[in-house]
Amino acid sequence: xxxxxxxxxxxxxxxxxxxxxxxxxxxxxxxxxxxxxxxxxxxxxxxxxxxxxxxxxxxxxxxxxxxxxxxxxxxxxxxxxxxxxxxxxxxxxxxxxxxxxxxxxxxxxxxxxxxxxxxxxxx
Amino acid sequence: xxxxxxxxxxxxxxxxxxxxxxxxxxxxxxxxxxxxxxxxxxxxxxxxxxxxxxxxxxxxxxxxxxxxxxxxxxxxxxxxxxxxxxxxxxxxxxxxxxxxxxxxxxxxxxxxxxxxxxxxxxxxxxxxxxxxxxxxxxxxxxxxxxxxxxxxxxxxxxxxxxxxxxxxxxxxxxxxxxxxxxxxxxxxxxxxxxxxxxxxxxxxxxxxxxxxxxxxxxxxxxxxxxxxxxxxxxxxxxxxxxxxxxxxxxxxxxxxxxxxxxxxxxxxxxxxxxxxxxxxxxxxxxxxxxxxxxxxxxxxxxxxxxxxxxxxxxxxxxxxxxxxxxxxxxxxxxxxxxxxxxxxxxxxxxxxxxxxxxxxxxxxxxxxxxxxxxxxxxxxxxxxxxxxxxxxxxxxxxxxxxxxxxxxxxxxxxxxxxxxxxxxxxxxxxxxxxxxxxxxxxxxxxxxxxxxxxxxxxxxxxxxxxxxxxxxxxxxxxxxxxxxx
Numbered sequence: 378x379x380x381x382x383x384x385x386x387x388x389x390x391x392x393x394x395x396x397x398x399x400x401x402x403x404x405x406x407x408x409x410x411x412x413x414x415x416x417x418x419x420x421x422x423x424x425x426x427x428x429x430x431x432x433x434x435x436x437x438x439x440x441x442x443x444x445x446x447x448x449x450x451x452x453x454x455x456x457x458x459x460x461x462x463x464x465x466x467x468x469x470x471x472x473x474x475x476x477x478x479x480x481x482x483x484x485x486x487x488x489x490x491x492x493x494x495x496x497x498x499x500x
Numbered sequence: 501x502x503x504x505x506x507x508x509x510x511x512x513x514x515x516x517x518x519x520x521x522x523x524x525x526x527x528x529x530x531x532x533x534x535x536x537x538x539x540x541x542x543x544x545x546x547x548x549x550x551x552x553x554x555x556x557x558x559x560x561x562x563x564x565x566x567x568x569x570x571x572x573x574x575x576x577x578x579x580x581x582x583x584x585x586x587x588x589x590x591x592x593x594x595x596x597x598x599x600x601x602x603x604x605x606x607x608x609x610x611x612x613x614x615x616x617x618x619x620x621x622x623x624x625x626x627x628x629x630x631x632x633x634x635x636x637x638x639x640x641x642x643x644x645x646x647x648x649x650x651x652x653x654x655x656x657x658x659x660x661x662x663x664x665x666x667x668x669x670x671x672x673x674x675x676x677x678x679x680x681x682x683x684x685x686x687x688x689x690x691x692x693x694x695x696x697x698x699x700x701x702x703x704x705x706x707x708x709x710x711x712x713x714x715x716x717x718x719x720x721x722x723x724x725x726x727x728x729x730x731x732x733x734x735x736x737x738x739x740x741x742x743x744x745x746x747x748x749x750x751x752x753x754x755x756x757x758x759x760x761x762x763x764x765x766x767x768x769x770x771x772x773x774x775x776x777x778x779x780x781x782x783x784x785x786x787x788x789x790x791x792x793x794x795x796x797x798x799x800x801x802x803x804x805x806x807x808x809x810x811x812x813x814x815x816x817x818x819x820x821x822x823x824x825x826x827x828x829x830x831x832x833x834x835x836x837x838x839x840x841x842x843x844x845x846x847x848x849x850x851x852x853x854x855x856x857x858x859x860x861x862x863x864x865x866x867x868x869x870x871x872x873x874x875x876x877x878x879x880x881x882x883x884x885x886x887x888x889x890x891x892x893x894x895x896x897x898x899x900x901x902x903x904x905x906x907x908x909x910x911x912x913x914x915x916x917x918x919x920x921x922x923x924x925x926x927x928x929x930x931x932x933x934x935x936x937x938x939x940x941x942x943x944x945x946x947x948x949x950x951x952x953x954x955x956x957x958x959x960x961x962x963x964x965x966x967x968x969x970x971x972x973x974x975x976x977x978x979x980x981x982x983x984x985x
Contacts, residue, residue, distance in 0.1 A: 393777035393809050400802055401780045404787035404795075435769075462772035483776030487783035 383428040383498065384408040388418045388444065389460070390436055394483070398431065401487060407494075415439035415447075424453055429497050434461040434471055434480070442475040456497035460485070503548060522557050523577060530581045531588050539589030546581035553577055624648055631733040637714070638726050639688045642666070653710065653733050655702025673699035673707070675855050691716045691724055697734070709738040742849040774813035781805040834869050834876065836912050836979065837862040840903055843880040847888075854888040854899065861904040869912045869979040871957045876979075879950040879961070883916040883975050886947065890920025890973065897971070910981040911959070919972040923963055947975075954979070 385407050389395045399409040410427065412418040415436050424430075430448070432441035439447070445457050459480040461468055472480055479493040508529065526549040534542025555562065558570045566574050624647070627633055633650025637643075642665040648658035654668055672680055676698040687694045694714030699707055714729030785802035788795040844851075844858055851858060869876075884901065891899040902917040947961075954961040958980035966972050 391773050391777070393774055393805070393812065394780075397777040397780035397784065397802075397805055397809070400798070400805070401784040401787070404784040404791075404798065404802075462769045462776060464768065483772045484779040485776065486779070487787075490780075 382406065382408060384410065384426065385429045385431060385494070386410045386412065386418060386423055386427040387431050388412045388415055388436065388441065389431075389433040390414060391433070394433070401490070405487075405491065415441065415444040418444070419447065424448060424451070424455060427455060429494055430455055430457045431494075432457060432459055434459050434468060434475075435463055440471060442471045445475050445478055456500050458490075458493045458497050503545075523553065526553050526577075527581060527584055530585050534585045534588035535592055538592070539585065542585035542589055543582065546578070546585045549581050550574065550578040628652075633731040634729070635714075635731060636726050636728045637665070639724065650731050653708070653731050654700070655704060655706070655708075671701050671703070673701060675699070675857065679857075687714070688724075688727075691718075694727065694729060707735075708733055709735045742853070745846070745849045770816045770819075771813055774809040774816065777809040778806050778813070781809065831870055832873060834871055834873055835866075836869050836876075836914065837864075837866055837905055839873065839877060840880060840905060840914070843877055843884060844903065846877075847881060847884050850885060851888055851901065854892055856888050856891060856899045856901050859900060859902045861902065863906045865907060866905050866912055867907055867910065867981060869957075869981070871979060872953075875953045876957070879953050879977065880914075880916075882947060882950045883977075886975070887916055887918035887920065887973075890918050890922075892920075894920055908978055912979045913976060914979075915974050915976050917966055917970075917972065917974040919966075919970055922971055923965060923973045950977075 385402055387395055387398050387402075387409055389398065389411075390413050395411045395413070399411050402409040410421075410423055412421065415432065416438055418424065418430075418432075430444075432444050434441040436444075441459050441461075445459070448455060448457070457478055459472065459475060459478055460483060461472075461480065462483040464482060472478075479496055481489055481493055530542060530545045530549055533545035551564070554566060554574050555564055558566060558574055560567070627647055627649035631649070631653065633653045634647045635650050636645040644662070644665055646654075646662065651658040651660075651662075654671070656663060669681075670677075680696050680698050683696060684694070686692070693716070694712060696712045698710060698712075700710045701707055711732040711734050712729060713732070714727040716727055717725045719725050781802045785799045785806065788799040788802060840860065840862060844860070884903070887901045888899075891901070897919055900919050902915070904915040904917070906913050951961045954977045959978040961975065961977040963973055963975050966974050
């Protein structure tokens with residue numbers, strides 16, 4: 378991994394996912410910050426400091442896609458990877474509206490995850 | 501007046517001494533006085549006329565002396581005058597009573613006419629507003645009466661001459677006419693009440709739904725005289741019913757699809773979350789173990805997470821299983837014939853739209869079956885509507901859907917027979933495959949789901965070509981006596 382010590386923010390309302398993802402990122406030499414909601418993440422002000430954001434699409438309150446749009450609107454260029462456990466029409470529609478953002482369906486392999494992170498960081 | 505009459509009589513008889521008989525003139529005077537003035541003046545006139553008659557015409561003239569020889573003549577005159585006065589009086593009174601009675605009668609008739617005319621116009625108005633017409637029919641001569649509104653309902657000008665009964669009858673929609681003809685004949689033969697609903701084509705080509713109610717009228721000997729009844733235009737009501745049923749059916753379909761999609765998405769989500777966590781923790785664990793040196797503490801923590809997320813996934817599966825058990829078929833004792841009748845009623849609008857005639861042959865000695873009413877109704881709806889669909893392209897023969905029920909091996913056998921396009925000879929069972937559909941908008945799930953439901957009830961669902969030689973297919977299903985598989 379060439380991005381050693383890059384800091385990645387995780388926004389997911391599911392405790393297991395948050396912890397497992399943080400563990401996996403740490404095992405791959407990333408630093409990871411976790412947030413349960415999009416609002417928590419925006420309030421933390423970490424948006425300006427993290428190198429990448431992994432956000433669940435189906436969040437309580439502000440959705441992951443709305444978060445992507447809010448970040449873009451604030452002028453931040455932080456790269457984003459969207460993840461979701463759903464593939465219903467409403468979710469697919471949200472993904473389409475998010476534009477050209479890499480997205481992964483849970484459960485995903487770690488190769489797919491790190492590919493997406495690499496592409497996001499390179500963009 | 502009495503005196504005037506006698507005076508006139510005297511004047512006239514003096515003037516016409518040679519022509520008229522004086523006695524007749526005086527008697528006429530008495531009659532006139534009685535006639536115009538009543539009995540009292542009449543009797544006065546009789547007395548005065550007797551005196552004057554004696555004075556002028558009984559010798560010796562111009563005296564009131566009555567010689568013995570003239571006494572009978574004067575007496576006869578006096579009696580005749582009195583009698584005439586009395587008779588005329590009686591007659592006058594009788595005439596007056598009669599005239600009074602006639603006047604009263606006239607007045608009553610006038611009043612009745614006014615009230616009749618009012619109730620007639622009220623009836624016409626209420627018929628016009630409620631679209632109810634009335635009619636009377638002689639079942640032998642087929643001569644009939646119809647109200648203005650009845651004429652309008654049949655599409656005719658109420659002012660125009662009546663059409664022959666046959667001509668009106670022939671306007672019943674060809675699909676309904678044979679059955680109405682038969683029921684009409686049966687009602688009359690049995691002197692039974694009539695109650696028919698049918699489609700009717702007006703002379704201008706518009707299609708109406710009509711309801712006819714009729715009641716036999718008998719004379720005192722019990723002989724049928726005529727039928728009287730009403731004709732009601734129920735087109736709007738029927739259209740509203742059809743729209744409602746269509747909306748309900750669409751809603752039910754959408755709800756079913758939504759529910760299935762939502763349940764599937766929700767299951768996927770609930771199971772995918774812990775599975776995703778397991779996969780990530782597994783990958784993390786492998787990375788900690790492959791590190792140099794391996795980080796056993798982190799690896800152990802990752803394995804701990806794998807175990808707990810694995811347990812969580814299994815709990816999700818357990819919850820779903822519990823949920824499915826709650827919605828498992830409800831076992832209840834069912835009258836299958838009732839269920840068939842009920843389902844035919846539910847699908848009536850759809851069958852009418854496809855111009856399908858329904859026949860039933862339901863055995864009264866059918867045993868009760870055990871099962872889930874809603875699910876079995878779903879099966880019947882599917883089979884009936886599939887039958888109707890299979891006939892929608894048929895134009896060269898009647899579209900007839902026949903539903904039969906009969907006891908079979910202690911359970912129930914139901915046949916739904918159509919006269920439609922029939923089955924593929926090579927693969928008659930292919931229609932039961934999921935997602936196989938001959939319909940442009942069909943999901944191809946109906947028969948597949950129906951077969952699952954029937955089998956869950958311990959029965960079988962299969963299809964055969966019609967065994968009575970008619971083109972088309974028959975779908976059969978059985979239900980075991982206790983509903984056990």
